[in-house]
Amino acid sequence: MTKATSCGGVVIFRGKILLLYKSYKNRYDGWVLPKGTVEQGETHEQTALREVKEETDADASIIKYVGKSEYSFYSFHEQIIKSVHWYLMESENYHSKPQKEEFFVDSGYYKFHEAYHLLKFPNEKEILKQAYDEYKKLRSANRWGKKTR
Structure with a gap:
């Protein structure tokens, strides 16, 4: 069993x-939020911002920490337990x-109900x-x- 940590963003404009829509070798992988693995020496915030920029090319800033999700999967007959730290982010535009x-x-920006059903x-x-919910508050x-900030 191996533990892994990633960070990502719920980017809103x-x-x-x-x-993001992922498709490997024309196999449906589905719609996901941008996220990725923490690199050595990075804070969780730095990872979330870097991964959002790398995966989507969006210029976003962190508004606040949302929470952590956890899941497990198998890779090469080894169980990986992954923790993902999520941040609410604001984008500068629809790019x-x-x-x-x-x-x-x-990739694209979707209304809440569309995004919820696509994920x-x-x-x-x-x-x-x-x-x-945090965004609405x-x-x-x-x-x-x-x-307003």
């Missing part, structure tokens, strides 16, 4: 959420460009709900957006 090297073939993994759906308190 004008109420819409940034998702995104999927990272082809990671087999991302599409492949239940743990990412749960994180999306938590992050979007901040927006209703006029604490969302570059001009």
